[in-house]
Amino acid sequence: GAGVSQSPSNKVTEKGKDVELRCDPISGHTALYWYRQSLGQGLEFLIYFQGNSAPDKSGLPSDRFSAERTGGSVSTLTIQRTQQEDSAVYLCASSPVLGRGGKTQYFGPGTRLLVL
Amino acid sequence: AQSVTQLGSHVSVSEGALVLLRCNYSSSVPPYLFWYVQYPNQGLQLLLKYTSAATLVKGINGFEAEFKKSETSFHLTKPSAHMSDAAEYFCAVSDRRQGGKLIFGQGTELSVKP
Numbered sequence: 001g002a003g004v005s006q007s008p009s010n011k012v013t014e015k016g017k018d019v020e021l022r023c024d025p026i027s028g029h030t031a032l033y034w035y036r037q038s039l040g041q042g043l044e045f046l047i048y049f050q051g052n053s054a055p056d057k058s059g060l061p062s063d064r065f066s067a068e069r070t071g072g073s074v075s076t077l078t079i080q081r082t083q084q085e086d087s088a089v090y091l092c093a094s095s096p097v098l099g100r101g102g103k104t105q106y107f108g109p110g111t112r113l114l115v116l
Numbered sequence: 117a118q119s120v121t122q123l124g125s126h127v128s129v130s131e132g133a134l135v136l137l138r139c140n141y142s143s144s145v146p147p148y149l150f151w152y153v154q155y156p157n158q159g160l161q162l163l164l165k166y167t168s169a170a171t172l173v174k175g176i177n178g179f180e181a182e183f184k185k186s187e188t189s190f191h192l193t194k195p196s197a198h199m200s201d202a203a204e205y206f207c208a209v210s211d212r213r214q215g216g217k218l219i220f221g222q223g224t225e226l227s228v229k230p
Contacts, residue, residue, distance in 0.1 A: 043206060109158060
């Protein structure tokens with residue numbers, strides 16, 4: 001079946017511009033996660049959505065970052081007023097978790113963001 | 117707070133040799149533990165996970181890992197390396213009390229020499 005898809009695969013933007021990154025999770029998965037992978041910081045958790053519960057935003061690095069998940073499916077990560085330090089690969093993952101942790105997260109191929 | 121430490125950012129082995137990638141974790145509660153592999157320009161793929169069943173966990177591609185509570189370790193091993201094992205490997209921990217967000221180690225790049 002189809003895996004997690006992300007678009008665009010690559011994005012180049014100028015400092016100060018806003019960007020939107022999209023994630024399509026595996027159909028039926030109730031949990032969706034965003035992570036960031038950068039040379040300096042490794043793999044970092046950003047935000048987590050689980051069903052209709054309030055998202056866990058504890059990993060968002062600043063208020064320039066936000067995310068939403070519409071209809072319990074597609075998610076968009078928005079970065080406002082991009083900075084050069086936002087350059088990274090943004091990974092999305094989904095999971096069929098119904099309880100607490102332990103379920104496998106399936107990762108998309110990522111969006112490579114470069115801020116000039 | 118939970119954390120993961122992977123000893124060695126780069127490991128090089130010869131083809132056919134034992135692969136040992138080290139992972140130590142810190143957690144105030146019994147953790148779930150994971151090993152993921154990342155091939156160049158690809159996303160992460162689950163190799164194996166520990167969720168408190170058997171302490172010796174077998175995964176894909178001949179990899180296995182053993183959970184040792186006394187040593188707070190979850191090292192990844194494979195008896196005989198193959199060229200196709202060259203990739204970056206990440207150990208991760210998640211908290212049973214939370215929604216499963218993963219805390220990753222810094223990663224270990226595995227090189228396999230012919």
